Amino acid sequence: MTVSRIRSVLGGALVMSLAVVGLLPATASASAPTVVPTDKGAVRGATSKGVERFLGIPYAAAPTGSLRWKPPRPAARWTGVREAADFGNPCPVLPSGNGPRSETEDCLDVNVWRPSGIRAGARLPVHVFIHGGGLTNGSGSQNDESELVKETGVIGVSLNYRLGAFGFLGLPALTEEGGESGNYGFMDQQAALRWVQRNIADFGGDPGEVTIDGESAGGWSVCGHLVSPGSRGLFARAMIQSGSCTSGPQARAEAAGTAFARQAGCDGTAQAAVLDCLRSASVGTLLDASRSFSAGFVDGTGTFPTGVGEALDSGGFARVPVVVGATRDEGRTFAAGYIGAGKEAYLAFVQGIAGARADEVLARYPWPDTSDRFTAAYLIGGIMTDSGMISGIGGCGLRSLARTLERYTPTYAYEFDHRTGPGLTQIPGYVWGAGHAAELAYIWPSFNNGTPIAPLFNADERRLAREMTRYWGAFTKTGRPAVAGQTIWPGYHSGKGLMLALRAGGRSALIDDDRYSTEHQCAFWETMPGTQHS
Secondary structure: OOHHHHHHHHOOHHHHHHOOOOEOOOOOOOOOOOEEEEOOEEEEOEEEOOEEEEEEEEOOOOOOHHHOOOOOOOOOOOOOEEEOOOOOOOOOEOOEOOEOOEOOOOOOEEEEEEEOOOOOOOOEEEEEEEOOOOOOOOOHHHOOOHHHHHHHOOEEEEEOOOOHHHHHOOOHHHHHHHOOOOOHHHHHHHHHHHHHHHHHHHHOEEEEEEEEEEEOHHHHHHHHHHHOHHHOOOOOEEEEEOOOOOOEEHHHHHHHHHHHHHHOOOOOOOHHHHHHHHHHOOHHHHHHHOOOOOOOOEEOOOOOOOOHHHHHHHOOOOOOOEEEEEEOOHHHHHHHHHOOOOHHHHHHHHHHHHHHHHHHHHHHOOOOOOOOOOHHHHHHHHHHHHHOOOOOOOHHHHHHHHHHHHOOOOEEEEEEOOOOOOOOOOOOOOOOOOOOOOOHHHHOOOEEOOOEOHHHOOHHHHHHHHHHHHHHHHHHHHOOOOOOOOOOOOOOOOOOOOEEEEOOOOOOEEEOHHHHHHHOOHHHHOOOOOOOOO
8 A cells, every 4th residue: 555545545634633623722810920030031920720820931933024934033032021821822723623713923932830839940840742733733722731730740831833834834945045944843843842941940840851742743743853853852751642753855845835835826937936925925825725735744854864754763763761652543533524424435445545455454344234324434443543544643553653662762652442431522423432632631631622521521531531640740750651559551562562551440451462463453454565654
């Protein structure tokens, strides 16, 4: 199975499916405000329920006008005390489950949470979360770190970065101007991590004990930071939740960028004129032209000298402790668009991804004698999960990534295996299982897709939420997810390949490689080249 065949079948499925997943920003209630100095000026936060919050702090200048599609520049200094009780602007995005449309480029902010009473010099470990959204939507306001901070005593950080065409546009004129193009949003993340190194001690954090964590596109970003030379020394530990480890060449990014420029009305043979046109265009015009734009990391560049996957395979990455995991039914989220499809649509999907080997796939994922409007979505979701065909996310792709990482660095692997939770949204009759992003509400109760999720948890699910939060906090503190009184979570090692299956009601348990491989039919999918790393 070829990469191009899979991409043509899936199209924008990853980005569209991620739009199903959303959070509603939380706003801190102000009381007992605290002032903290930063390298650009002082900020005044707010206190609520034992947590102090400092929100919307600029870490870079607004990338507007001539600064569009350039590496992030330093933020301006301010005088007096900047109020930091509310989140800043989301970066420009189209409307999605991750939030409404935004046309504000002044968006490069960080948010900091700390336990009440903590002051400079406390040197607490730091957990930095990078949001998901397919590199095309989402914001740092979606992941309120309060529960993690309150429960485990770490410092929490989240951040915004440029998205979609604003953050990942490749163009010949941009490459000529800057030596590479297409990685601006990732450069923003690096600038935010450098801000953490310069400033987090004043908030009571330890710049030498920073853990970077991310889910979906955020996990993809964490994998990029493991590889990118410019991220070395900015973190001590890493967590990849349902993330990918892919990148593509500069030429491909430039071809996609040229197509985007035409869509935006900036066509022509003179590349300098095309770039001038794009930089003078309104945010709204560029957003409207970006509906089919696909963002990704660009290799063969200063940011990623080699491909991200190739660097991992050869051991060319930061050798820090890593947690890597996915959900049991990743594809249930991506396949929700197939609800209502029938047998013919299912057969066409399988033919599209497997070609001459379609019958082999159908023998393992057969259409049942009795079906309903969800059958196609469940079957396609199972194939998407097990094969790892969505850029290596979940199933056999997770197994492959864990086996690669553990050859070089301490690695802890998990599978979120609670399959009867509330689901991401209320679709009557649809069983989400442990779909993509199903784990987020257990660590970040603010996770919300328009319908509250965490408030729907039963007692067993609330217990799982506490356990997961403590595992995440323990890894942030020590580089080992070891929590007294909870299931022991050993490292992932060749031969045994032990993963922690996270389950509700205190029933989390270890699963070995044989069981996991059988569960996801990895022996079969290993014979289908391209599915696990596409």
